Amino acid sequence: MEFLANLAQGFIGLFQKGGEVFVSLVSGIVPLLIVLMTAVNALIALIGVERIEGVGKYAGKPGILPTIVRYTVLPFLSVFFLTNPMAYTMGRFLPERLKPAFYDSAVSFVHPPLGLFPHVNPGEIFVWAGIAKGITDLKLNIGDLAIRYFLVGLVVIFIRGLLTEYITKIMMGRKASDTAAAEAAAGEAAAA
Amino acid sequence: MGALTKLLEKIGRSVGKVVGVLYQSGRDSIDQVIKNVLPFMAFISLVIGIILKTGIGDLLANALKPLAGNPVGLIVMSLIIGLPVLSPLLGPGAVIAQIIGTLLGVQIGTKAIPASIALPALFAINPQVGCDFIPVGLALGEAEPETVEIGVPAVLFSRLVTGPVSVIIAWVASIGMYPQ
Numbered sequence: 001m002e003f004l005a006n007l008a009q010g011f012i013g014l015f016q017k018g019g020e021v022f023v024s025l026v027s028g029i030v031p032l033l034i035v036l037m038t039a040v041n042a043l044i045a046l047i048g049v050e051r052i053e054g055v056g057k058y059a060g061k062p063g064i065l066p067t068i069v070r071y072t073v074l075p076f077l078s079v080f081f082l083t084n085p086m087a088y089t090m091g092r093f094l095p096e097r098l099k100p101a102f103y104d105s106a107v108s109f110v111h112p113p114l115g116l117f118p119h120v121n122p123g124e125i126f127v128w129a130g131i132a133k134g135i136t137d138l139k140l141n142i143g144d145l146a147i148r149y150f151l152v153g154l155v156v157i158f159i160r161g162l163l164t165e166y167i168t169k170i171m172m173g174r175k176a177s178d179t180a181a182a183e184a185a186a187g188e189a190a191a192a
Numbered sequence: 193m194g195a196l197t198k199l200l201e202k203i204g205r206s207v208g209k210v211v212g213v214l215y216q217s218g219r220d221s222i223d224q225v226i227k228n229v230l231p232f233m234a235f236i237s238l239v240i241g242i243i244l245k246t247g248i249g250d251l252l253a254n255a256l257k258p259l260a261g262n263p264v265g266l267i268v269m270s271l272i273i274g275l276p277v278l279s280p281l282l283g284p285g286a287v288i289a290q291i292i293g294t295l296l297g298v299q300i301g302t303k304a305i306p307a308s309i310a311l312p313a314l315f316a317i318n319p320q321v322g323c324d325f326i327p328v329g330l331a332l333g334e335a336e337p338e339t340v341e342i343g344v345p346a347v348l349f350s351r352l353v354t355g356p357v358s359v360i361i362a363w364v365a366s367i368g369m370y371p372q
Contacts (some may be wrong), residue, residue, distance in 0.1 A: 014246070015241060016241075017240075017241035017244050018237045018238045018241025018242065020241070021240045022233060022234060022241075025236070029229075029233075030229065030230075033221075034221050037220075038221045039217075040217075041217035042214045045213045045216070046210070046213055085325070085328070085332065088330070089332045089333060090333070091329075091330070091332070091333020091335065092334040094333070096336055096338075096339045099343065100326075100335075100342065100344075100346050100347055101346075103322070103326065103329045103333060104322075104347045104351075107321055107322030107325065108322065110322070111314075111321060119221075119224075122224050122225065122228055122229050123232065126236060126293055126294055127286050127314075127318060129293075130293030130296065130297040131310050132297065132310075133294070133298075133301065134297035134300025134301040134310065135297075135300065135307055135310055137297075137301030138303070138307055144369055144370075145310055145311060145369070148365055148366060149311060152311065152315070156315065156354065156358040156361060156362075159358075159361075160350060160354045160358075164346055164347055167349055167350050168342060171342045171345065
């Protein structure tokens with residue numbers, strides 16, 4: 001009997017611990033999240049989403065400055081105003097060859113702002129909040145980690161955009177020469 | 193008198209608009225929290241509760257330590273997660289990244305893993321971000337099917353390089369933060 005009672009105690013204990021974790025998560029994260037999300041959502045509604053479209057058009061132009069904008073400013077604005085997953089619709093202003101790189105850049109920025117702007121992707125907040133909770137448990141300054149995550153994120157999406165743009169260019173060139181070769185071969189076969 | 197009424201009406205209108213926007217924003221936030229955030233918290237709490245209570249946590253800590261406890265291990269981790277075959281499988285809902293992140297957070301909280309590793313770890317758990325979503329994401333950007341055909345492998349191969357690179361950059365950028 002005592003064994004059964006211990007078993008029951010252990011079984012319930014599993015979920016008691018889970019309950020404690022749940023309460024600490026809800027009280028630690030949800031209140032700030034709700035208020036902050038309300039503020040940012042209101043800000044976005046008052047500014048108007050359509051205002052960032054000009055940046056999208058500018059980012060499709062050739063040149064160094066539009067390239068920098070395309071893989072830093074544009075992903076940030078898209079993610080901030082349109083959030084995951086609508087942020088990727090900003091790719092429609094870019095030429096085809098740049099679309100994969102922009103997607104790569106934008107999708108890689110749906111987590112780095114979470115420490116500052118959780119409204120961008122609240123459904124995946126634990127990519128940030130999981131590790132951040134360890135830092136708060138140690139009573140260390142969380143703002144430091146949040147701002148560095150954001151800034152390093154910007155650097156990373158810039159590199160990611162450049163590299164993916166380059167790989168896309170090579171692959172598109174290879175495919176074009178492949179189709180040309182295939183057409184030439186087909187032409188020869190037809191001639192023979 | 194007419195001018196005053198007009199002014200009052202204008203003020204009333206703009207205040208009404210702002211209040212309406214704020215109220216709607218509040219409603220959206222609550223919706224988001226109930227639909228997306230709380231369910232995930234329930235799921236994470238269950239996993240963490242069982243892990244902590246059963247002692248699996250200690251086993252996992254020992255298993256994760258060689259990978260997560262130092263920069264080289266984190267680079268290896270980002271390489272594995274960023275493999276073009278694995279990354280689309282690990283992507284959906286960022287569930288894997290969220291679970292590994294939460295486990296690492298618990299270990300950081302108990303000082304089993306140093307806090308200085310937090311920033312590179314945030315990047316090491318996430319080289320697969322969006323790899324499951326490339327065709328849909330490109331379609332949202334109104335890309336042609338030919339672009340999608342090339343875009344999928346282009347992004348996947350790029351991650352193999354930029355995954356580890358992001359960990360290195362984050363490691364350099366975290367110098368001076370959270371000294372032991």
